[in-house]
Amino acid sequence: MSVIAIYILVLIIATFVAIIVTLLVIRKIIASRSIKSNERLYDFFADRFSYVLALGEDIPLGAIRKSFLEMVRKSRGTGRYSRQRKREIARRVILNMSDEIIGENRERLSQIYDALGFADDAIKELKDKRWWRQADAIRELQTMHSTKAVGSIITLLSDKSEEVRLLAFEAVVEIDGVSSLPILVDLLRDLTRWTAINLSRIILEYKNEAAPYILSLVKHKDRSVELFAIQMLGIIRWVNAVPSLIEIAEKGMTQEVVEAIHALGSIGDERAIPVCVSKLASRNSEVRAAAASALGKFGAPSSVESLIPLLDDKAVDVRLSAAEAISRCGERGMSALETAFLNGTENVAAAARYILDEVDLVSISRSIVGNF
Amino acid sequence: MANTWAFLATFYDYFVLIYFFVIDFTYLFLLVVALREILLYLRKNRFVNYQHILQSEFATPISILAPAYNEETNIIESIQSLMMLNYAKYEIVVINDGSKDGTLKKLIDFFQLKKLSYVYNVSIPTKPVHGIYRSPLPAYNRLVVIDKENGGKADALNAGINVAKYPLVCSIDADSLLEQDALLKVVKPFLENPRRMVATGGIVRIVNGCTVERGNVTDIRLSKKWIPTFQVVEYLRAFLSGRMGWTAMNGLLVISGAFGLFRKSALIEVGGYNTNTVGEDMELVVRLHKFMHREKRDYRIGFVPDPVCWTEAPESVRNLSRQRNRWHRGLIDTLRIHKDLFFNPKYGVVGMMSFPYFALFELIGPIIEATGIIFVTISFILGNVNFPFFAMFLVLAIVYGVFLSVGAVLLEEYSFHRYPRPLDLFRLLLFSVIENFGYRQMTAWWRVKAFYDYFRGVKSWGAMTRVGFEKKNEAKV
Numbered sequence: 001m002s003v004i005a006i007y008i009l010v011l012i013i014a015t016f017v018a019i020i021v022t023l024l025v026i027r028k029i030i031a032s033r034s035i036k037s038n039e040r041l042y043d044f045f046a047d048r049f050s051y052v053l054a055l056g057e058d059i060p061l062g063a064i065r066k067s068f069l070e071m072v073r074k075s076r077g078t079g080r081y082s083r084q085r086k087r088e089i090a091r092r093v094i095l096n097m098s099d100e101i102i103g104e105n106r107e108r109l110s111q112i113y114d115a116l117g118f119a120d121d122a123i124k125e126l127k128d129k130r131w132w133r134q135a136d137a138i139r140e141l142q143t144m145h146s147t148k149a150v151g152s153i154i155t156l157l158s159d160k161s162e163e164v165r166l167l168a169f170e171a172v173v174e175i176d177g178v179s180s181l182p183i184l185v186d187l188l189r190d191l192t193r194w195t196a197i198n199l200s201r202i203i204l205e206y207k208n209e210a211a212p213y214i215l216s217l218v219k220h221k222d223r224s225v226e227l228f229a230i231q232m233l234g235i236i237r238w239v240n241a242v243p244s245l246i247e248i249a250e251k252g253m254t255q256e257v258v259e260a261i262h263a264l265g266s267i268g269d270e271r272a273i274p275v276c277v278s279k280l281a282s283r284n285s286e287v288r289a290a291a292a293s294a295l296g297k298f299g300a301p302s303s304v305e306s307l308i309p310l311l312d313d314k315a316v317d318v319r320l321s322a323a324e325a326i327s328r329c330g331e332r333g334m335s336a337l338e339t340a341f342l343n344g345t346e347n348v349a350a351a352a353r354y355i356l357d358e359v360d361l362v363s364i365s366r367s368i369v370g371n372f
Numbered sequence: 373m374a375n376t377w378a379f380l381a382t383f384y385d386y387f388v389l390i391y392f393f394v395i396d397f398t399y400l401f402l403l404v405v406a407l408r409e410i411l412l413y414l415r416k417n418r419f420v421n422y423q424h425i426l427q428s429e430f431a432t433p434i435s436i437l438a439p440a441y442n443e444e445t446n447i448i449e450s451i452q453s454l455m456m457l458n459y460a461k462y463e464i465v466v467i468n469d470g471s472k473d474g475t476l477k478k479l480i481d482f483f484q485l486k487k488l489s490y491v492y493n494v495s496i497p498t499k500p501v502h503g504i505y506r507s508p509l510p511a512y513n514r515l516v517v518i519d520k521e522n523g524g525k526a527d528a529l530n531a532g533i534n535v536a537k538y539p540l541v542c543s544i545d546a547d548s549l550l551e552q553d554a555l556l557k558v559v560k561p562f563l564e565n566p567r568r569m570v571a572t573g574g575i576v577r578i579v580n581g582c583t584v585e586r587g588n589v590t591d592i593r594l595s596k597k598w599i600p601t602f603q604v605v606e607y608l609r610a611f612l613s614g615r616m617g618w619t620a621m622n623g624l625l626v627i628s629g630a631f632g633l634f635r636k637s638a639l640i641e642v643g644g645y646n647t648n649t650v651g652e653d654m655e656l657v658v659r660l661h662k663f664m665h666r667e668k669r670d671y672r673i674g675f676v677p678d679p680v681c682w683t684e685a686p687e688s689v690r691n692l693s694r695q696r697n698r699w700h701r702g703l704i705d706t707l708r709i710h711k712d713l714f715f716n717p718k719y720g721v722v723g724m725m726s727f728p729y730f731a732l733f734e735l736i737g738p739i740i741e742a743t744g745i746i747f748v749t750i751s752f753i754l755g756n757v758n759f760p761f762f763a764m765f766l767v768l769a770i771v772y773g774v775f776l777s778v779g780a781v782l783l784e785e786y787s788f789h790r791y792p793r794p795l796d797l798f799r800l801l802l803f804s805v806i807e808n809f810g811y812r813q814m815t816a817w818w819r820v821k822a823f824y825d826y827f828r829g830v831k832s833w834g835a836m837t838r839v840g841f842e843k844k845n846e847a848k849v
Contacts, residue, residue, distance in 0.1 A: 132415045139419070162564070163419050194563040197428040235429055316493055353489040357506075 038089060045093040052112065053097075053105050061115040068116055091118050098143055110144050119146045126152050131161035138164065142171035150176050157187045166198045178206045181213040188217075191224040200232060211238040218244055227259055234263025242269045249275045257282075258290045265294025273298055277306045285315035292318060296325025301332040311340055311348040319347060323355035334359075378756060385751050388744035389761070392768035395733050399776050402617030403783070409620045410612065410677055410787045417678070422556040425563065426458055432562060433461035434555060434633070435536030439528035440466055440546035442473045446684075448482050450546050451515065453587025459555040463514045465532045466546065470499075470522025479517055483507040496530040496644035499523035504535065525629070526645035526652040533639055541639065543653075545630045549579065549587060549682040557679035558633045561672070568672045570660055571634045573627035574679035575611045577790070578604050580687060589682050594796045599692055601803050602811045603685045608800075609780040612787075615675040623726035624673050625661070629653035631681035638663075649709070651702015658710050661722045678788065693818045700738075700822035701830065707731050738819035745769065745813065770808050777804035 048071070052064055072086045094113050098106055113119060118140075125137035126149070134156060141149040153175075156168040172180050181203075191199070203210045214236070217229035230248065233241040245267075248260040261279060264272035272294070279291035292310055295303045303325075310322035323340075326333040341352035425431045436454060440447055447466075454464045468476045479485060485505035498520065505517040520531050529543055540562060544550065554574055562569045581595030594601050618624040629652065639645075642663045645652045657673060664671040686692040707714075707730060714731055716723035744765075752762040781800045784790065791797055 132418070135419050163416060167419060192564050193430055193432065193566050194560065196430045197424050197563060200428060200430055201424050231430070350489065357488040 038085075041086060041089045042093060045090045046097070049090075049093055049097060049109075049112070053101075053108060056104075056108070061111055064112055065115045065117075090116070091121075094118065095140060095143055107145075110146065113144045114146065114148070119144065119148060122146070123149050123152050126156060131159070131164050134159070134161070134164050135167050138167040138171050142167070142174055145175050147175060150180075154183065157184065162192070162195065166195060169199065170202050173202050173206075178209045178213075181206075181210055182216075185213055185217055185225075188220075188225045188228075189222040191222075191228050196228050196231075199228070200235065203232060204235070207236055208238060211236050211241065214238075215241050215244060218248060227255060230256060230259040230263055234259075234266040237267045239267060239269055242267060242271055246272055246275050249279065254284050254287060257284075258286050261287070261290040261294045265290075265297035268297060270298065270300070273300060273303065277303060280306055280310060285313070285318050288313065289315070289318045289321040292321040292325045296321070296328040299328045299330065301329045304329045304333050304336050308336060308340065311351050312345060316351075319351040320354060323351040324358070327355050327359050381747065381751055382756055384743075385748050385757050385761070385765075388740060388748060389765055389768065391740050392744070392765070392772075395737065396768055396772040396776075398729065398733065399613070399772075403613045403776060403779050405620045406613045406616035407783060409616050410783065413677060414787055420560070422458075422553055422560075425556050425559065426460055428460060430563075431460040432540050432559065432566070433463075433538040434459060434540045434542050434559065435532070435538040435636070436462060436464045436542045436544060436555075437529055437532035437536065438464065438466045438544050438546040439469055439525050439532065440471060440475050441469045441522070441525070441528070442471045442475060443546045444471070444473045444475045444478050446547045447475055447478060449584070449587045450549065451479075451483075451587075453549045454544075455512065455514065456552060456587065457550060457555050458552045459559075461538070462555065463516060463537065465516045465518065465535055467518045467520065467528040467532045469520060469525070469528040476517075476519055480505065483512050483515060483517075484509055485515075485517055493534055495534050495640045498527050498531040498534065501531060524647055526647040526649070529652075530644040530647070533636060533644055536636060539636055540633055541636045542631075542633045543629060544681065545683065547684055548576075548630045549584065549589060550631065551589070551680040551682070554631070554679035554681060555633075558631070558676050561674050561676065562633070562635070565672060568670055569635065569674070570638045570664065570671045571627055571632060571657065571673045573615065573624075573633070573675045574631045574681055575675075575677055576607060576628050576630045576681050576683050578607060578685040579682035580685050582682065584682075592790055593793060594791065594799055595685075595687075597687055598803075599687055599689065600685045601799065602807050603692075605777050605781065605800060605804050605807055608784050609777055611675070612677060612783050613776070613780045616677055618726055619673075619675040621721045621725065622672055622674075623721040624675055625658055625722070625726050625730055626654045627657050627673070627675070628681075630683050631679070646709075649702060649705045650698050651706045654702060655706040655709060658706055658713070658722075658727075662710060662713065662719065665719045665722070680790075689814075692815075696815055696818040697822045697825060700819040701826045703730065703735055704823065704826045707735055738816035739823070741769070741816045742813070742820050773808040773812060774805050777807060780804075 052059060068090065072083055072090075091113075094109060094116075098109050098113075101109065122137040122140050123146075125133055126141075128134055128137070138153055138156065141153065150172055153168045153171050156164050157172075159165050159168065169184055172184060188199075203214065211233065214229050214232050215238070217225055218233070218241075220226045220229065230245065233245060242264065245260045245264050248256050249264060249272075252260060257279070261276060264276065276291045276294045276298070279287050280295075282288050282291065288310065292307060295307060307322045307326050307329075310318055311326075313319050313322065323337060326337050326340075329336075337352045337356060340348050341356060342349075344352060436457075438450065438454070443450070451464065451466060466479065468479070485507050487503045488506050489504075500521050502519045502521065505519065507513065507515050516535060518528075518531055518535055520528065523531075532543075533541055540559065542555065542558070558572050558574045561572050578595070578600055579589060580597065580600035581593050582589045583591035583593075594604060615624055615626065632653065638660060639656075642656070642659050646655045646659070649655050660673060686695050707727075710727070713719050713723045713727040715728055719727070748757065748762065748765045751757045752759075778801060781797075781804050784800075785797060791800065
């Protein structure tokens with residue numbers, strides 16, 4: 001009995017799978033057959049829209065809408081599915097055209113997209129429960145610069161899907177410009193590196209325009225946002241941020257201090273040298289390494305004396321950062337490093353030699369290090 | 373007495389039947405879960421622009437570790453291929469593990485390497501390091517070569533971890549080729565989940581039959597030989613179905629040694645690779661799971677189905693048998709070392725599902741399969757079991773095998789579609805069917821033999837003759 005039960009179960013599963021595979025194959029056959037017909041329709045709509053664009057604003061949007069509805073109604077196939085397919089192809093034509101054109105024509109195309117009701121359709125899609133449908137709609141509205149969609153897209157900035165949140169952020173900035181940043185950045189929280197990568201790309205398009213808004217985030221209640229803002233200020237290299245970054249480097253928590261020092265090093269403003277020098281004596285090795293590294297970026301010969309004691313630091317990362325920093329401080333630094341290599345303790349000599357080798361793999365290793 | 377034997381034989385027949393039913397059902401379950409995961413991955417991928425990672429200062433830098441032992445045939449092409457990877461910031465650490473051939477000389481000559489001083493931070497103890505080399509040529513400034521005493525692949529990787537300067541380390545085989553965007557794709561889970569992610573693995577595909585130019589796979593096609601083609605089907609089943617399925621449940625126990633990305637600090641915390649096993653890749657992942665559970669950390673170990681690592685598969689039965697023997701010895705060893713995980717609720721999905729799966733199906737599956745076929749067939753001939761029983765057994769043992777392999781090939785075709793030629797797809801489907809009539813049984817036998825070798829104390833890797841990527845093309849032309 002049990003054998004028969006298993007046998008039946010196996011057959012049921014096999015039949016179920018066979019049906020799925022068959023349906024997939026049938027779907028593929030139907031899809032391939034409709035490709036040609038879709039291509040003809042695509043060309044038809046592409047011709048019409050190009051013609052309309054060529055005429056400029058001579059044709060009112062109402063007339064275009066009327067004519068479009070007529071085209072959809074009259075051409076072959078009048079069923080609901082057929083009408084939907086034609087609308088879909090027309091929408092695809094507009095989206096593809098918008099990628100290829102600029103200026104007034106692009107604006108006109110956006111107006112046509114809106115007049116034909118595609119913007120409203122996409123706004124409705126923003127409420128879909130499936131995140132990928134929402135994401136598609138956001139991307140479409142962004143492509144068409146649909147200003148009427150901005151309010152609806154902003155509501156998605158707190159969506160549970162990271163993809164949706166990111167696309168919404170990008171879309172609002174692109175449609176509404178940098179002025180929307182204060183509202184957007186206020187909604188940021190729990191940033192992952194992936195989000196940071198995407199946000200930084202968007203922000204970097206506006207650089208100095210965006211910098212004041214980013215500066216306002218260095219005291220954000222969410223730590224991930226705070227760290228992101230500090231790092232971004234270093235990447236943007238906004239000199240006006242130096243006083244705030246110095247304050248964080250002096251009073252912040254360890255991670256914030258490390259990032260602030262790195263940012264100050266990237267900006268390269270001399271006002272930051274004293275705080276970096278003072279942080280060489282920090283009890284935290286990460287802070288000491290960051291301070292050494294930042295001083296290296298300044299390349300100030302005056303900081304060589306402060307860096308030399310760190311060649312004998314107990315943490316290997318600090319020793320190497322200090323050696324590298326010294327090597328960047330001109331002739332005075334290189335000479336100090338060579339002396340450290342020749343006369344220093346084992347740790348000092350090792351760190352110095354490592355960097356000397358790095359600095360000039362061929363000439364230094366032959367002329368100074370030899371075959372040691 | 374005869375009755376007792378007959379009873380035992382019938383009992384075993386039923387046991388085998390139920391065993392096959394459970395194993396088939398488990399594979400089917402994994403296939404369905406994998407399908408769902410792959411669809412989700414593809415959907416997410418539609419909205420990802422990997423160029424953003426490439427250009428970003430927020431991308432976590434990676435140290436690639438490539439252990440090399442007697443790899444003079446492929447080593448230059450492999451490194452050149454690594455040099456062309458698309459990634460913001462990475463270094464390549466090649467570890468010459470006391471090669472007896474001209475691997476080191478070839479590296480020194482080609483890249484004009486210079487022996488340098490290096491601050492070698494011993495986080496994990498290894499065999500002595502003879503020297504560390506760098507190239508003065510700007511084009512190769514990412515390359516670091518470690519020359520060390522032979523200590524095996526695990527020891528070489530540990531030396532690489534000690535030298536690696538970045539927070540993520542990517543272990544690869546020196547005889548493998550990574551696709552240009554492989555790092556961008558495999559690192560994404562770390563960027564999305566920087567605190568939780570401990571390790572990710574990419575898919576390993578077989579390069580035999582493909583055209584390789586300057587370390588890049590330029591034309592993907594199946595090998596004309598039987599043995600590599602069977603392995604293509606096996607790899608698709610193992611990676612797309614098995615690993616993807618376990619990833620969905622955070623129960624992945626294997627990240628292939630040919631391509632895996634790890635958080636360096638986690639590797640150091642668990643003491644690096646185990647140098648006393650031939651299955652160091654699986655052992656490490658199991659140990660990571662164990663450690664993370666013990667420390668009560670929220671973590672993830674995952675598999676990404678898209679980043680591709682191309683590897684040269686054995687083309688002869690002899691080499692393949694050695695490889696499978698070694699893999700199975702590694703599996704036995706890992707499961708023996710960590711036997712306390714077996715049905716241990718303390719370790720969650722790993723203890724209650726994936727570890728028992730590997731022990732009950734992957735480990736002893738070959739024994740049940742080999743003995744089951746013999747027993748049930750003899751029982752049928754002797755009349756101990758009737759025809760419906762025998763037919764059912766064949767359905768479970770063969771037809772389901774066919775279904776699962778065909779399923780994996782269709783999954784590949786539907787999702788990644790890497791074999792563009794219809795003829796290749798047809799051959800893959802054909803091999804999915806015929807592998808169940810001889811090839812599968814042959815590999816089961818090698819795995820049974822691995823038990824004998826393991827308990828005899830065999831620890832060898834077994835040499836594998838490599839043809840070399842470019843030479844394959846010449847031969848083909």
